Amino acid sequence: MNLKRLDLGVLVVLDALFKEGSVSQAATRLSISQPSVSYSLKKLREALNDELFVRAGNRMLPTAKALELEEPLRNLLSILQNDIIQESHFNPKIDQRRFIINTGDVGEVAFMPKLLSWISREAPGITIECAYAKTVQLPQALEDREIDLAIGNMAGLDNPNIHRTQLFEHPFVCAVSDSHPFIRDTLNIDLFRQAKHVGLAGEGYSQEIFEAEIIKQAGVRDVVFRTKHFMHLPQIVRGTDLVATLPKIAVAAQQNTSGLRIFTPPFSLTKVPVAMYWHHRYHRDAGLCWLRQLVMELFAEKDPTNDFEISIQE
Structure with missing residues (x-):
């Protein structure tokens, strides 16, 4: 069998044929045309050197060869759907994970009290570690996941793979x-x-x-x-x-x-623009999506110094 002649699409068609026993109904199930189903079946027959399905009245019945393939095919598609294609999930109330945040001494004082207080109440399995990388080192550190999220003013950070969302401006x-x-x-x-x-x-x-x-x-x-x-x-x-x-x-x-x-x-x-930064490689990581959303909820347009009483003379 030449695997180069097959793709994931024809395997999905084969699974639909098992379930429907009809080219027309398989096409309806997959929202594609009947000729597309027939073409995929033709490719499968040539690749596997077997009819796979034979007509019996209004039904398409699987051959002995096809029946041997049915269970392995469904296992394969299940793995693809559940372990490879399906987006990851993250539940901060029960999941355990460590996040490394890049920020300086000022950032630790500004962000950590409120962030850690929220996490201790709502996400007890989450731990935070602070690190610091120079701006020139940050893109590689984010890509290598040595750092998950950077918060602060990273002026001069110009990299197409780095996402940036401004939080507030600080005086x-x-x-x-x-x-x-x-x-x-x-x-x-x-x-x-x-x-x-x-x-x-x-x-x-x-x-x-x-x-x-x-x-x-x-x-x-x-x-x-x-x-x-x-x-x-x-x-x-x-x-x-x-x-x-x-x-x-x-x-x-x-x-x-x-x-x-x-x-x-x-x-x-x-005023200093304070933002958070992350790598495109982990843009859809469920845990990091949660962390970024939390930072936005806590600090977007909310300068932490507004919570402090301080007398400033003009």
Whole structure:
């Protein structure tokens, strides 16, 4: 038998003939034409070197050879339907699975409390692991499933296989010590330029854009300390005379903001678009579809810092 002459379609036709015993009724069952059924039967007869079905009045009766094939055929089609073709299912209430989410320290503080609280109540078998890959490494990590979902600002991530859905836009603030020698109740552009600053260090397109925009709007500032991380900056600023321009969440998440003054930046600073990213290869994965939908329900147009009380001076 030459398998190259057969395809899945003719096997489906053969199964319909077993069930209906009629070319016309098999065609009706499959919503195809009678000539299509007859052509498929012809291909099967040639490939298997057997009549397969013989006419007896108004019926088509299977030959001995066909009867030998009936049960294996139905087993094969069942495997194809249930294990290969059928979409996967995911039930967060009973399934167990680990999801790896790519996000930085700011993202962990912004997203994990609400996400983990919901999961602990509604999906007890689900665990979350946070990881961090540089933007340039992210497409491969997503494709290899080293990371399931990325959340944050991955500016410069330009890959046709990566899906992106924006969640919200997040503002920046400026933080200074309340004992700063000359910044008191206001922070204007002149005071900003006179002050010493914390700068953002690290490799990545997002950092480059952030630093470039500050320079464009406020000029070159006097940066005396650089760091890759935001979350510890309020503590550093509290004990120094430095100005830190940082995401609002880095301040809002502090249990104690005493000793700090928080200002709106004295220049136009574009809000950061926060989005989630995933690979097209797993676009229809049932578990990841559930996770993405959950993230959308919790955070779409819902900046987590809106839940924090923080006094920001203009």
